[in-house]
Amino acid sequence: MRISISGSHCSGKSTLIEAFIESHPLYHYEPEVYELLDESFAAQPSAEDFFRQLECHVQRWQEYRSDARVIIERSPVDYLAYLKALILLRNDNFAPYLLDKSVRLVRTAIHSIDAIVFLSTRDVRTFVPDEEDLELRSTVNELLESILLDDELDLFSSGNIQVVDGCGTLGERLQVLERVIQQR
Numbered sequence: 276m277r278i279s280i281s282g283s284h285c286s287g288k289s290t291l292i293e294a295f296i297e298s299h300p301l302y303h304y305e306p307e308v309y310e311l312l313d314e315s316f317a318a319q320p321s322a323e324d325f326f327r328q329l330e331c332h333v334q335r336w337q338e339y340r341s342d343a344r345v346i347i348e349r350s351p352v353d354y355l356a357y358l359k360a361l362i363l364l365r366n367d368n369f370a371p372y373l374l375d376k377s378v379r380l381v382r383t384a385i386h387s388i389d390a391i392v393f394l395s396t397r398d399v400r401t402f403v404p405d406e407e408d409l410e411l412r413s414t415v416n417e418l419l420e421s422i423l424l425d426d427e428l429d430l431f432s433s434g435n436i437q438v439v440d441g442c443g444t445l446g447e448r449l450q451v452l453e454r455v456i457q458q459r
Contacts, residue, residue, distance in 0.1 A: 276459050277339055277387065278302075278452070279350035280441075281423060282394035283415035288348050291394065291441070291448050295346060299456075305347040308332045319411075322361055322370035329354035329377055333384040341389075350391045351381045352430070356418040360411055363418075378428065385430050390437040390455045393423045394448065 280288045289306075296304050308328040320328075332351055339345050355377050361370040396416045421427040423438050431438055437458065441451045 276345075276456060277336070277341070277343055277389045278346045278455065279388050279391045280346065280348055280394065281350040281353050281391050281419060283353075283356075283396055283412045283419065285412060286394040286396045286416070287445070287448070288394055290445060291392075291452070292346055292348055294445060294449055295452055299344075301344050303343070303345045305335060305345060307348045308335070319366070320357075322358055322367040322373050325354045325357045325361075326373045326377060329380060333380055333387075336384055336387040339387065350388065350423075351384045352391070352419065352422050353415075355381050355428075356415045356422060357411075359418050360414040363414055364410065366411075381428075382430060385436060386433075388436055389459060390439065391423060392439050392441040392448075392452055392455060393419060394441050395420060397442070 280292055282288050292304055296302060308331045329351060332347075332349065332354060336347065336351070355374075358370050358374050358377055361367040362374065396412060397420075422430070424440060426432065426438075430436075437455060439451055439455055441448045443451070
């Protein structure tokens, strides 16, 4: 099963994946793209940075066959939400030019995923370092909710991708992830 853990920064993605891998050692873990790229990103990544990460992320997904057991930190939709957030917050003038291209890329890549577990930051208390952009985090969280849970962009109408709200404590999130696996 090809599972993506989605959420804004500091939403608990890494913590959930680490706990999951402990009890599911047959799953391969793919970290966030920025950790794999030979580039250094600014504290506040630009639209171009997010688009490069999206391209790399999509390429990684397409390397896995349908019978793979993999859990990947972030979904293609995450990068799309960050681009949209940059537009809404007027933080990057180039973001609108990359948005349409990003939506098309996400539409093609989304079919390489079996399930997306969305970790909302709305009602969850996680440690957020002082240097993190809380406004960006909140905006991305809202955008992910509308894109993933409300299917605002009509990405999931085929019904082939399971999108699940993984809210709650770490234990509750692990239970959600277990149910996702059992349903496949």
